[in-house]
Amino acid sequence: MSDNPIGASYVYLLEPEVRFLEAAVEHLIPTDELGPGARDAGVVVYIDRQLAGSWGTHGRQYRSGPWLEGTPQQGYQSRFTPQEVYRIAIREIDQHCRKAFGRPFAQLASDGQLRMLQQLESDEIALPSFSSKFFFDLLWRNTDEGYFSDPLYGGNRGMAGWKLLGFPGLPSGQYRDLISSSVPYHAEPVSILDVQTGRVPIDAEGFPKHVMIKRDKEQ
Amino acid sequence: MSATKLKPVDVVVVGSGVVGSIMSMELANAGLRVVCLERGKSFDGDADFHKPNVYDELKYDRHSDIFQNLARDTLTFRNNGGQTALPMREMGAFKPGEMVGGTAAHWGANARRFLPHDFAMRSQIEQRYGKSFIPEDCNLQDWGLDWDEIEPYYDQFENIFGVGGKAGNLNGEIQEGGNPYEGERSRDYPNPPTRRTYQGELFANAARSLGYVPFQGPSAAMTQDFRNLYRVQMLQCVSGGFCSSHVCAQGAKANPLTSVFPALMRQPTFELRPLCNVLRVNKDSTGKKATGVTYIDARGNEVEQPADIVVLGAYCFNNVRLMLLSGIGTPYDPRTGTGVVGRNYAYQQGSSVEVFFDDLEFNPFIGGGMVNTSIDEFNGDVIDRGPLGFIGGAYITTNTRGAAPIKGKPVPPGTPRWGAEWKKAVAHNYRRTMSISSHATCLSYKQNYLDLDPTYKDAFGQPLLRMTFDWHDNDLRMINYMQERCVEIAKAMNGSRMNGKNKGTHFSLVGYQSTHNVGGAVMGADPSTSVVNKYLQSWDVPNVFVVGGSAFPQQPANGPTETIGMLACWAADAIKESYLKSPGALV
Ligand SMILES: Cc1cc2nc3c(=O)[nH]c(=O)nc-3n(C[C@H](O)[C@H](O)[C@H](O)COP(=O)(O)OP(=O)(O)OC[C@H]3O[C@@H](n4cnc5c(N)ncnc54)[C@H](O)[C@@H]3O)c2cc1C
Numbered sequence A: 001m002s003d004n005p006i007g008a009s010y011v012y013l014l015e016p017e018v019r020f021l022e023a024a025v026e027h028l029i030p031t032d033e034l035g036p037g038a039r040d041a042g043v044v045v046y047i048d049r050q051l052a053g054s055w056g057t058h059g060r061q062y063r064s065g066p067w068l069e070g071t072p073q074q075g076y077q078s079r080f081t082p083q084e085v086y087r088i089a090i091r092e093i094d095q096h097c098r099k100a101f102g103r104p105f106a107q108l109a110s111d112g113q114l115r116m117l118q119q120l121e122s123d124e125i126a127l128p129s130f131s132s133k134f135f136f137d138l139l140w141r142n143t144d145e146g147y148f149s150d151p152l153y154g155g156n157r158g159m160a161g162w163k164l165l166g167f168p169g170l171p172s173g174q175y176r177d178l179i180s181s182s183v184p185y186h187a188e189p190v191s192i193l194d195v196q197t198g199r200v201p202i203d204a205e206g207f208p209k210h211v212m213i214k215r216d217k218e219q
Numbered sequence B: 001m002s003a004t005k006l007k008p009v010d011v012v013v014v015g016s017g018v019v020g021s022i023m024s025m026e027l028a029n030a031g032l033r034v035v036c037l038e039r040g041k042s043f044d045g046d047a048d049f050h051k052p053n054v055y056d057e058l059k060y061d062r063h064s065d066i067f068q069n070l071a072r073d074t075l076t077f078r079n080n081g082g083q084t085a086l087p088m089r090e091m092g093a094f095k096p097g098e099m100v101g102g103t104a105a106h107w108g109a110n111a112r113r114f115l116p117h118d119f120a121m122r123s124q125i126e127q128r129y130g131k132s133f134i135p136e137d138c139n140l141q142d143w144g145l146d147w148d149e150i151e152p153y154y155d156q157f158e159n160i161f162g163v164g165g166k167a168g169n170l171n172g173e174i175q176e177g178g179n180p181y182e183g184e185r186s187r188d189y190p191n192p193p194t195r196r197t198y199q200g201e202l203f204a205n206a207a208r209s210l211g212y213v214p215f216q217g218p219s220a221a222m223t224q225d226f227r228n229l230y231r232v233q234m235l236q237c238v239s240g241g242f243c244s245s246h247v248c249a250q251g252a253k254a255n256p257l258t259s260v261f262p263a264l265m266r267q268p269t270f271e272l273r274p275l276c277n278v279l280r281v282n283k284d285s286t287g288k289k290a291t292g293v294t295y296i297d298a299r300g301n302e303v304e305q306p307a308d309i310v311v312l313g314a315y316c317f318n319n320v321r322l323m324l325l326s327g328i329g330t331p332y333d334p335r336t337g338t339g340v341v342g343r344n345y346a347y348q349q350g351s352s353v354e355v356f357f358d359d360l361e362f363n364p365f366i367g368g369g370m371v372n373t374s375i376d377e378f379n380g381d382v383i384d385r386g387p388l389g390f391i392g393g394a395y396i397t398t399n400t401r402g403a404a405p406i407k408g409k410p411v412p413p414g415t416p417r418w419g420a421e422w423k424k425a426v427a428h429n430y431r432r433t434m435s436i437s438s439h440a441t442c443l444s445y446k447q448n449y450l451d452l453d454p455t456y457k458d459a460f461g462q463p464l465l466r467m468t469f470d471w472h473d474n475d476l477r478m479i480n481y482m483q484e485r486c487v488e489i490a491k492a493m494n495g496s497r498m499n500g501k502n503k504g505t506h507f508s509l510v511g512y513q514s515t516h517n518v519g520g521a522v523m524g525a526d527p528s529t530s531v532v533n534k535y536l537q538s539w540d541v542p543n544v545f546v547v548g549g550s551a552f553p554q555q556p557a558n559g560p561t562e563t564i565g566m567l568a569c570w571a572a573d574a575i576k577e578s579y580l581k582s583p584g585a586l587v
Helices: A015-028 A043-052 A082-101 A110-121 A132-148 A157-165 A173-177 A192-196 B018-029 B057-062 B121-129 B147-160 B198-209 B256-264 B315-326 B420-429 B473-492 B561-579
Strands: B009-014 B034-037 B075-078 B270-273 B277-283 B290-296 B302-312 B349-356 B371-375 B394-400 B433-440 B449-457 B463-468 B497-502 B544-546
Touching: A015 A043, A015 A082, A015 A110, A015 A132, A043 A082, A043 A132, A082 A110, A082 A132, A110 A132, A132 A157, A132 B057, A157 B420, B009 B018, B009 B290, B018 B034, B018 B256, B018 B270, B018 B302, B018 B561, B034 B302, B075 B449, B147 B561, B198 B371, B198 B394, B198 B433, B198 B473, B277 B302, B277 B315, B302 B315, B302 B561, B315 B449, B315 B463, B349 B473, B394 B473, B433 B473, B473 B497
Parallel strands: B009 B034, B009 B302, B034 B270, B075 B463, B302 B544
Antiparallel strands: B277 B290, B290 B302, B349 B433, B349 B497, B371 B394, B394 B433, B449 B463
C-alpha cells in the first residue's frame, strides 16, 4: 500500500500530531520479532481517517446539553468530539513535555515516552482540559481498532494484525464443512480491500478463495 | 402545524422488527389492511448487505453504523433515583436497531424457549420456598399464561425462524441428546441441531464428568437449506462468523428480512412505510379508544394515520415511551409503588470465564449463529434454591460465534494492557482460548423503572425515555454462584490458565452486554400490576396491543427473542380469532 500516496497523507491531523501519534502508537503495539508495530501498520493513517469522518465528529452521537461529567457508569459525557479531543490533548501533552523536559513528546527518548504514556494512563498528568486517562483510553481504543480492522480503513497494513493472530479474514465457503474440525486451519488472510480491488478471486457464492499456509512443525 | 389526515386502515403497526413483521404478516394474511410504520430506512437485500462488505467488524460491531442513530433518539440513564440521569451519548451496553427488520436484523440467533417455570415464577417459588424467600423489594410476578396454551405459538415461531435443535422433552418423553429440562414440546424443531465444535466437545466432556447433561442449544441460523412456514427459502449457514451485530449476506440467519419480509411484501393488503417516526397514539374523547397514530414522515410532515387497531412493536424502550407520551395507562410512581407504565424494567445478568490452553489450538473464527453447547441444570428451578438463598438461574454454555479480531482476543490475567508483552500474549492466545459463560435471570425491583426524562429531548422535541436501573443483591449472589459453576467446568477441562469476568456490582452503560431490555409494559392477570392482559392488550385502551420484551414481568435466563416471537404469534391469533369477532376487552 506504500505505493499509494493517499495512504501516506493526512486529512485532519497536523504535522506535530502525526509525529506525536507515530511515536505513541509504536509503544502501544511495538515492532518486534512477531511483526510490524502500529506505526508501520498504518495506525496513524487509520486514526486520521476516523477523526475526519462520522465517528470523529460524533455524527451518530447524542449531542445536546446540558453537559455534566456523570458517573463512570454513564459513559462518554464530554461535549467535545474525538476530533477536538485529539487536537486539544496532544497540544496540552506537548506543552507539558516542553515544560518538564524542554521538548515535545515525539522528541523524548524512548523510555521517556514510555514513562509519559504510563503516567497518562494512570491519570498522573494533570492536563488543563481533560483527564489524561480519558485521552489515553481513546488513543488505545483507536490503536487497537486500527491495527485489527480491515486494511480498508488505512491501518492493519499487510494485514499485520491478522497475521499476528492467525485470523484468516473473510470466511471461506469451506467453513461450512469445518465447524466440527479439530484440525487447525491456517490460511493467508483475505481482506475486504483484497476482494474489492480484485487481488483475491471469489467463488460463485462470493466467498474468497483461501490459500492455505503450510506449517511444518510447531511455530 | 396541522397534520395531514390519511384514510383509515384496519391496523397500524409501529416498528418492523420481530413483532412488527410477524404481526403484520399474520393480520394481512387474515385479509386486514395493515400499514407498518418504521422510523428506519428500507433495505435492498442485494445491495445493502453484500459480500465482501458485510465482513466489517469496525463498521458493524464497533461503530454500530446500522443501529439506532443516537443523534436523533437515545435514552437517559442513572443507577438510582438519587442521581441525575444523563443521555447515552454513544452506543454502549445495548444496541437497539433502526431499520426495516429492526434490532432483530442483527441479532445473534440464539433462539431458546423459556421454561414453564419462568412463566409462573412467583407462585412456584412461593409454593416451594415460602413468600419470605422473595426479596421484599422484588416485584416478581407471574405472566398469566399457561404453558399448554402458548406451546403451539413457540412451535409456530420456530417454523417461521427455522430454529435448529434437538427436542429434549417430546410430549413428556425425555429424548436423548436434547435438553431434558425443557418444557414439554408438541413436536421436534423444524431443523436439525448445530454440529458440535471442538470447543463444544471439550465443554461437553467436562460437563458430563460433573454429572450434567450437555446438549446443542437451539440456533436460528439455518442448519440446512430450509423453506419456512411462509414459504420463504433460507440457505444453510456457512459458519463464517460476523453474525451477531451483523446482517448475514448468506441469508442464513433467520430475521425479519430473511424470514418474513419476502412473503409479507407480496401481501396485497400490506403497506410498509419506512422513514416514518411515530410520535404518539391518538385517542378519542373518551380516552378509552385509540383512533390511530401520528407520525413525522421523511419530508418532515406531520401525518395522522387513523386505524381500528394499533399494534406497538417498537422495541421495549419505545413501546414504553409511546405509552407514556400517549397517556395510555397510569405511569409508575416508585415512591408509592402505584401505577404500571414503566414498572418492572429488567435486563440480563451473566458472567464468563475464559480458558487458555497452551497445548491446544482452535479455529475460533469458524462459527456464528450462536453455535453452542450448553447445560440447563442451573436454569429454572431444577436444583433446590433453598440452601443457596437466592432465586433465579442461568444456562451455562460455550458458544462459538466467530471470534473477530478487534473484540475477540482475550489474554490471561496479569497480562499488561498494551505493549510488547500484550502483543505476545494476544498472538499466543487468540487461537488457544475458549470461553464458558452463564446467561442468567434478572429480576424486577421497585427501584428499577422507566419514565420520561425531565430535561433531555429527542430530535422531534419529545422527552427521552429515562432508565433508572442497577443490579440487586439477590441477582449478584445468584451470578456469583453461577460463575463458580462456570469455573468448575473450566477446571475440569484442564486449561493452562483462566480469567473470570462478571458485570460488576453496578450496572454500567460502558461496553456491550446484550440488547435484552425488557419490562415496563408488562403482561399479567391484575391491572394494578400490569399494563396489558394475557393477550398483550392494553387494560385501558383495548384496541391498543403492546407487544415485545416490554411485556416480560422479569427476565428469565434464556434470551428474549424466541418468546417475543411467540408472543407476536399469540397476540396476532387473539386478534384474529377473538378480537375481530367482538372488538373490546378480551379479558
Ligand atoms: C447484537 C445483538 C444480538 C442479539 N442477539 C440475540 C440473541 O442471540 N438471542 C435473543 O434472544 N435476542 C438477541 N438480541 C435481541 C433481539 O434483537 C431483540 O429481542 C428483538 O429484535 C426484539 O424484537 P422487537 O420486534 O421487539 O424489536 P426490534 O427488532 O427492535 O424492532 C423494533 C423496530 O421499531 C422501530 N421503532 C422504534 N420506535 C419507533 C417509532 N417511534 N416509530 C417508528 N418505528 C419505531 C425501530 O426502528 C425498530 O426497527 C440481540 C440484539 C442485538 C442488538
